[in-house]
Amino acid sequence: AQKVTQAQTEISVVEKEDVTLDCVYETRDTTYYLFWYKQPPSGELVFLIRRNSFDEQNEISGRYSWNFQKSTSSFNFTITASQVVDSAVYFCALSEWGGSYIPTFGRGTSLIVHP
Amino acid sequence: EAGVAQSPRYKIIEKRQSVAFWCNPISGHATLYWYQQILGQGPKLLIQFQNNGVVDDSQLPKDRFSAERLKGVDSTLKIQPAKLEDSAVYLCASSFGGGTGETQYFGPGTRLLVL
Numbered sequence: 001a002q003k004v005t006q007a008q009t010e011i012s013v014v015e016k017e018d019v020t021l022d023c024v025y026e027t028r029d030t031t032y033y034l035f036w037y038k039q040p041p042s043g044e045l046v047f048l049i050r051r052n053s054f055d056e057q058n059e060i061s062g063r064y065s066w067n068f069q070k071s072t073s074s075f076n077f078t079i080t081a082s083q084v085v086d087s088a089v090y091f092c093a094l095s096e097w098g099g100s101y102i103p104t105f106g107r108g109t110s111l112i113v114h115p
Numbered sequence: 116e117a118g119v120a121q122s123p124r125y126k127i128i129e130k131r132q133s134v135a136f137w138c139n140p141i142s143g144h145a146t147l148y149w150y151q152q153i154l155g156q157g158p159k160l161l162i163q164f165q166n167n168g169v170v171d172d173s174q175l176p177k178d179r180f181s182a183e184r185l186k187g188v189d190s191t192l193k194i195q196p197a198k199l200e201d202s203a204v205y206l207c208a209s210s211f212g213g214g215t216g217e218t219q220y221f222g223p224g225t226r227l228l229v230l
Contacts, residue, residue: 004157033216035218037221042223043204043223043224043226044221044222044223044224045158045206045208045221046221047218047219047220047221050216050218052216091157091158093157095216102160102163102171102173102174103160103219104157105157105158105159106157107155107156107157108155108156108157
């Protein structure tokens, strides 16, 4: 069975603050993939990053960074110097290798960035 | 490159009526997915097609939902008869291949309200 937990339902910050969105996952497989998606008010899910279970290197893309720690089964997402345009719902997802290929999404974290 | 197209964007029907949603994936993408996203939750996979064959439909309520992808390109998802609990956003996504780690690209979704 696989499970993704995003414990933060909603986060509210003021522009230029840094913010971290937590994602904790459960899987019995040793090979799996983790994803982050952004869902702005328009509704379309926008792909942000994909990570496989064998690559624990942290990644930085502009103001976005991701911290993957297998020891704690976490894949956290940090936005540095947040902007109003970052306001959206962010989803973490897990897909297992050799399973049914059904990706499991967390319930999402709503980020509100105030000007 | 054109993204995933969906229509209609919004639909309001009464319970027990039928409704159909259309999806056109990104050109060249072999795999197509239909998700149901209930308000406040993450997307839940309903069905996955690889070309025109069904890979997984284990979470599709087959007594009322049906989907097809006859020519391996466009797809239609139908609900007949609709229930109140079917009110949700129906998201279509596509990926180049069908492996577990494939990145999925999502369309804007169809917002369904069943009265």
